[in-house]
Amino acid sequence: MKNYVSYRDIVVSSVMGHSIEFKKGVPTPCPPTMHAELIAMGIMPEEPMVEEPVDEATQAPQDPVAYEAAVFAAFDKIVLRNTREDFTGTGVPHLGPMEKALGWKIDSKARDALYKKWTLEHSAK
Numbered sequence: 001m002k003n004y005v006s007y008r009d010i011v012v013s014s015v016m017g018h019s020i021e022f023k024k025g026v027p028t029p030c031p032p033t034m035h036a037e038l039i040a041m042g043i044m045p046e047e048p049m050v051e052e053p054v055d056e057a058t059q060a061p062q063d064p065v066a067y068e069a070a071v072f073a074a075f076d077k078i079v080l081r082n083t084r085e086d087f088t089g090t091g092v093p094h095l096g097p098m099e100k101a102l103g104w105k106i107d108s109k110a111r112d113a114l115y116k117k118w119t120l121e122h123s124a125k
Helices: 032-040 064-081 095-102 108-123
Strands: 002-005 010-013 019-022 028-030
Touching (some): 002 032, 019 028, 064 095, 064 108
Antiparallel strands (some): 010 019
């Protein structure tokens, strides 16, 4: 739990069911689930937020063409390997093997849309 400091006396009732009383200038411990709500109300963390350094190697390409090409290459690799555990019950590659092949996280919606496109392109060959 992090401490947050309010600029005024206030009681914050969270949508997560927490209710915390803040006294002006007094650090108060709060659960991480309340972070966004507290920031929106102007209640700031006691210690400044430290941004994690971004590792460019684990970032998805910003160019849509490069992104699609990388995901298609991962599909090629996983389908060629053809290991049963790599696929869901509906025949789509699991996110774990996809992320391992890509080197970054991919969400299921992007995977599903691109897998459909990849399947259509490969069935035409």
